[in-house]
Amino acid sequence: MSSTSIINLPNQQTARMPKNHYLNSGYGLKSWALTLDHKRIAILYLLTTLFFFCIGGLMAALMRLELLTPAGDLVASDTYNKLFSIHGIIMVFFFLVPIAPAVLGNFLIPIMIGAKDVAFPKLNLLSYYIFLIGGFFELYSIIWGGVDTGWTFTTPLSTHYVNTNVISAAMGIFIAGFSSILTGLNFVVTIHRLRAPGMTWFRLPLFIWSYYATAIIFILATPVIAITMVLIAMERVFGIGVFDPALGGDPILFQHLFWFYSHPAVYVMILPGMGVMSEVVGCFSRKRVFGYTAVAFSSVAIAVFSFFVWAHHMFIMGISNYSALVFSLFSMLVAIPSAIKVFNWSATMYKGSITFETPMLYAFSFIGLFTIGGLTGVMLASLGMDIHMTETYFVVAHFHYVMVGGMVSAVMCGLHFWWPKITGRMYPEQLGKLAASTLFIGFNLTFFPQFILGYLGMPRRYHAYPAEFQVLNVMSTAGASILAIGYLLPAMYFLWSLKYGAIAGSNPWQATGLEWQIQSPPLKDNFEEIPVVDFEAYDYEWLANKTRHEVTNVG
Amino acid sequence: MHYISPVLWQFLEKWLGNSPLFPPEGSAMSVHVDVFFLFLLLVEIVGVTIVTLMVVTFTILYRKERHPVATQIEGSTLLEATWTLIPLAVFLVCFAWGALLYFRIYDPPTNAMNIYIVGKQWMWKAEHPGGQHEIDALHIPIDRPVQLTMISQDVFHSFSIPAFRIKREVIPGRYSTVWFEATKPGVYHLFCTQYCGTDHSAMVGWVYAMKPEDYRAWTQGSTSGSSLAQNGERLFASLGCHSCHTGQESARGPDLAGLYGSKVRLADGTYVTANDAYLRRSILTPGAQVVAGHSAIMPTYQGQVSEEGVIDLVQFIKSLNSNYRIKQGATAPELEPGQAGTPGTVPAEPAAQAQPGNRAGSAHTTPGTVK
Numbered sequence: 001m002s003s004t005s006i007i008n009l010p011n012q013q014t015a016r017m018p019k020n021h022y023l024n025s026g027y028g029l030k031s032w033a034l035t036l037d038h039k040r041i042a043i044l045y046l047l048t049t050l051f052f053f054c055i056g057g058l059m060a061a062l063m064r065l066e067l068l069t070p071a072g073d074l075v076a077s078d079t080y081n082k083l084f085s086i087h088g089i090i091m092v093f094f095f096l097v098p099i100a101p102a103v104l105g106n107f108l109i110p111i112m113i114g115a116k117d118v119a120f121p122k123l124n125l126l127s128y129y130i131f132l133i134g135g136f137f138e139l140y141s142i143i144w145g146g147v148d149t150g151w152t153f154t155t156p157l158s159t160h161y162v163n164t165n166v167i168s169a170a171m172g173i174f175i176a177g178f179s180s181i182l183t184g185l186n187f188v189v190t191i192h193r194l195r196a197p198g199m200t201w202f203r204l205p206l207f208i209w210s211y212y213a214t215a216i217i218f219i220l221a222t223p224v225i226a227i228t229m230v231l232i233a234m235e236r237v238f239g240i241g242v243f244d245p246a247l248g249g250d251p252i253l254f255q256h257l258f259w260f261y262s263h264p265a266v267y268v269m270i271l272p273g274m275g276v277m278s279e280v281v282g283c284f285s286r287k288r289v290f291g292y293t294a295v296a297f298s299s300v301a302i303a304v305f306s307f308f309v310w311a312h313h314m315f316i317m318g319i320s321n322y323s324a325l326v327f328s329l330f331s332m333l334v335a336i337p338s339a340i341k342v343f344n345w346s347a348t349m350y351k352g353s354i355t356f357e358t359p360m361l362y363a364f365s366f367i368g369l370f371t372i373g374g375l376t377g378v379m380l381a382s383l384g385m386d387i388h389m390t391e392t393y394f395v396v397a398h399f400h401y402v403m404v405g406g407m408v409s410a411v412m413c414g415l416h417f418w419w420p421k422i423t424g425r426m427y428p429e430q431l432g433k434l435a436a437s438t439l440f441i442g443f444n445l446t447f448f449p450q451f452i453l454g455y456l457g458m459p460r461r462y463h464a465y466p467a468e469f470q471v472l473n474v475m476s477t478a479g480a481s482i483l484a485i486g487y488l489l490p491a492m493y494f495l496w497s498l499k500y501g502a503i504a505g506s507n508p509w510q511a512t513g514l515e516w517q518i519q520s521p522p523l524k525d526n527f528e529e530i531p532v533v534d535f536e537a538y539d540y541e542w543l544a545n546k547t548r549h550e551v552t553n554v555g
Numbered sequence: 556m557h558y559i560s561p562v563l564w565q566f567l568e569k570w571l572g573n574s575p576l577f578p579p580e581g582s583a584m585s586v587h588v589d590v591f592f593l594f595l596l597l598v599e600i601v602g603v604t605i606v607t608l609m610v611v612t613f614t615i616l617y618r619k620e621r622h623p624v625a626t627q628i629e630g631s632t633l634l635e636a637t638w639t640l641i642p643l644a645v646f647l648v649c650f651a652w653g654a655l656l657y658f659r660i661y662d663p664p665t666n667a668m669n670i671y672i673v674g675k676q677w678m679w680k681a682e683h684p685g686g687q688h689e690i691d692a693l694h695i696p697i698d699r700p701v702q703l704t705m706i707s708q709d710v711f712h713s714f715s716i717p718a719f720r721i722k723r724e725v726i727p728g729r730y731s732t733v734w735f736e737a738t739k740p741g742v743y744h745l746f747c748t749q750y751c752g753t754d755h756s757a758m759v760g761w762v763y764a765m766k767p768e769d770y771r772a773w774t775q776g777s778t779s780g781s782s783l784a785q786n787g788e789r790l791f792a793s794l795g796c797h798s799c800h801t802g803q804e805s806a807r808g809p810d811l812a813g814l815y816g817s818k819v820r821l822a823d824g825t826y827v828t829a830n831d832a833y834l835r836r837s838i839l840t841p842g843a844q845v846v847a848g849h850s851a852i853m854p855t856y857q858g859q860v861s862e863e864g865v866i867d868l869v870q871f872i873k874s875l876n877s878n879y880r881i882k883q884g885a886t887a888p889e890l891e892p893g894q895a896g897t898p899g900t901v902p903a904e905p906a907a908q909a910q911p912g913n914r915a916g917s918a919h920t921t922p923g924t925v926k
Contacts, residue, residue, distance in 0.1 A: 004620060006619070077753050077757075081750075081753065152750075157750070157751060157752055160710075161676070161709060161710050161752055162752065245728025246727075246728070251726060251727065251728070285617075285625060286624075287626075287627060290630050290631075291630035293630070315657070317724040317726070318724060318726060321658060325654055328650055328654060332643075332650045336643055336646070340638065340639055343606075344630075344635070346609035346610050347609070347634070349609075349610065349613035349614060350613050350617065352617045352622070353617060353619045353622050353624060354613065354614050354617050354619060354622075355619045367606060367610060368606070368607060371602060372599070375599040378598070379592075379595045379649075381649075381650075382591070382595060382653030382656075383657030384587075384591060384653045384659070384660060385591055385592060386653070386657075387588075387660055387661075387720065387721060388717070388721075388722065391715070391722065391749060392717075455577070455578065456577070456717065457715065457744060459715065462755070463756040464756045465756065540627070541627060
């Protein structure tokens with residue numbers, strides 16, 4: 001072990017993969033398709049969501065190529081509209097919302113709280129299949145002609161004016177929504193009922209607190225989008241006049257319903273990332289996360305406040321000026337818990353013993369990009385400023401800083417951090433660092449110019465744009481190609497590592513969580529016997545003691 | 556407006572306004588928005604700098620080589636309170652400043668001149684009070700507040716002039732308004748910023764801010780011969796409105812003279828102010844708000860009168876101080892034969908199928924570039 005790294009691998013000459021683990025507990029399609037093991041379900045989710053990420057990414061690549069020139073010359077207007085609609089729908093509902101909860105959450109929550117599985121394993125498998133069915137609906141909409149409503153399904157455009165597969169796309173979201181609700185329910189019950197003896201609420205890793213907050217949002221907000229999607233389909237099929245002004249409906253009502261889900265959903269996408277950050281920053285600083293209680297409660301505060309800010313997407317839509325005031329104020333308040341988290345992670349590094357492995361690099365990039373994304377959110381929440389900035393590329397840049405710069409960084413961070421636990425093998429560290437840096441550079445080059453474009457007034461969802469915006473668009477497209485390399489690289493070395501990666505051993509990062517005290521990959525039932533927790537979370541002194549007294553020649 | 560520091564003012568006007576990375580400042584409000592933007596940018600830069608400094612300093616000072624054993628720290632209530640309360644205070648300043656600005660941008664002055672905007676897939680139609688029609692263009696005088704009363708004929712659109720820092724959703728079924736006061740003559744972008752279907756990105760146009768004398772010359776040179784109110788008068792006659800709204804005490808319809816801006820007592824005892832929205836509603840869905848003393852016998856004109864036609868009718872009703880014009884129209888209805896060609900009525904084919912190429916009647920050709 002070098003002095004600049006905490007990686008602690010077993011001797012590669014003698015080390016072998018554990019004899020029994022969840023990956024070899026059964027072979028064949030049936031053992032995967034009908035598995036009730038939360039870890040295998042997590043893997044299924046991982047493969048599915050990554051497949052959707054590839055589709056969404058491909059759409060993004062085509063869009064960036066189109067925007068290389070001001071004229072709409074690569075694809076037709078309708079095609080471009082389908083590209084950004086599919087990109088949005090897939091990335092939001094079939095990648096960002098499920099990836100962190102259903103993949104990392106499914107894999108880690110039971111292990112972290114010392115349980116053998118989630119509370120309802122069959123429900124867990126059912127939610128995967130529901131998600132898959134929703135996904136098939138979405139694929140059907142894409143393959144049989146696409147959908148061009150934008151991911152926001154604005155009425156009356158989506159109900160009366162477009163002739164694409166709106167109903168199947170809406171039904172896909174409707175169905176996938178049930179998967180979210182069931183997953184949320186499962187997590188809440190699991191965290192309440194299945195904690196190991198001694199695992200009190202304030203001994204839980206902060207990861208669990210964020211996922212708990214996420215699950216609450218899942219349960220409370222998702223039904224609203226489901227209802228909204230059904231209303232859209234009914235308005236298209238039966239012509240009921242809920243949203244259509246010609247029939248006495250109110251198109252603004254749709255905006256309220258849609259954003260009542262979709263704003264909390266934004267926090268569904270970012271809260272799990274915050275959970276990952278707390279684990280990783282603590283581990284690579286060898287320290288307990290600064291102000292555990294504040295970080296834990298800030299997750300809950302975000303979940304609560306997130307339900308009272310939806311109309312900040314509607315400041316220019318002719319809602320009452322006074323209600324705009326209230327929503328602006330609440331939007332300012334929801335920024336506070338996020339600010340607390342960022343400061344607490346930074347303060348965690350104070351007097352730490354910091355090393356710079358790949359997950360930590362992603363954590364740095366998360367903290368920086370999320371801060372930029374969050375503060376531009378404050379700009380947008382400021383009423384008078386929002387008028388000029390909303391519906392421009394400024395908004396596009398803002399939410400990509402939060403969603404891609406923040407959440408995708410966090411997902412990459414989490415995948416690298418727990419890859420040894422999931423597969424039992426290490427990814428190549430140097431390549432990992434290269435990929436993390438590539439992503440950071442590519443990301444900024446892609447999305448920073450979009451802030452400037454937005455302030456200049458370039459509207460979003462434009463297939464063709466005035467020539468004076470070209471330079472910044474070319475920069476953005478160039479950045480996107482670097483970004484693509486940043487994604488392809490990990491895809492390749494992760495695959496490579498499955499066979500050739502160094503054997504990780506149970507605790508390569510010398511981290512404190514319960515998941516690191518068991519073998520990698522874990523047993524089918526996680527623990528040989530349910531652990532009794534008699535230590536606080538992130539107690540690195542306890543861990544150091546334990547390691548010192550451990551008999552080193554295992555097996 | 557000059558409570559802003561003169562130095563900052565100069566910087567904004569002379570330097571930033573001409574920078575390719577900053578939009579031109581074409582209205583009285585744009586400088587105020589930009590000053591607020593610079594403040595927010597400062598908050599952003601300070602925030603990001605503090606976080607970056609913390610992270611960079613700690614990673615240098617406490618990297619493993621220099622600091623092999625971490626010192627465990629539980630937290631610090633005082634520190635945490637500090638970084639809760641200071642951001643809170645800053646964000647509240649952003650909130651208050653932003654709110655003040657919002658109210659200024661969305662509350663039009665009472666002396667503003669009104670121009671109607673009708674959005675439809677995929678064009679902007681502007682209707683000036685003098686009857687000038689434009690498509691994808693908007694001529695306005697500088698140094699005079701201009702209010703836009705906007706409505707969409709089909710889907711959501713959004714009317715945006717970045718150089719003026721204004722934007723507002725244009726919604727089917729209800730009027731929305733926005734106002735500005737242009738300060739510099741010039742040609743500025745006009746965008747639709749709400750995704751509205753196939754040719755969303757072609758729903759763009761130009762705003763021509765002109766000196767008052769140029770604007771006067773333009774209005775005289777491009778009038779179609781009759782004002783909106785006159786168009787409305789013709790439509791009023793051809794739809795037969797005067798047969799009920801005669802202005803007499805015993806008439807089946809309420810008296811329209813002096814109606815605009817007055818308080819109207821409804822059959823259910825409530826009062827409503829007769830503004831554009833009320834008049835529009837009363838024409839299209841007359842059963843919804845019946846005037847006290849009258850019965851709900853007026854047929855709906857939904858689908859018979861286009862949004863432009865409604866605007867013409869509203870303008871006509873606005874102009875009525877007495878019932879003289881109505882009586883004139885009633886005695887000579889045959890002046891306007893040919894229902895099909897009546898301006899303002901809905902054409903035979905649905906509006907939603909209008910082709911983007913159908914832009915005849917555009918008052919001006921599109922210029923090449925800005926300025």
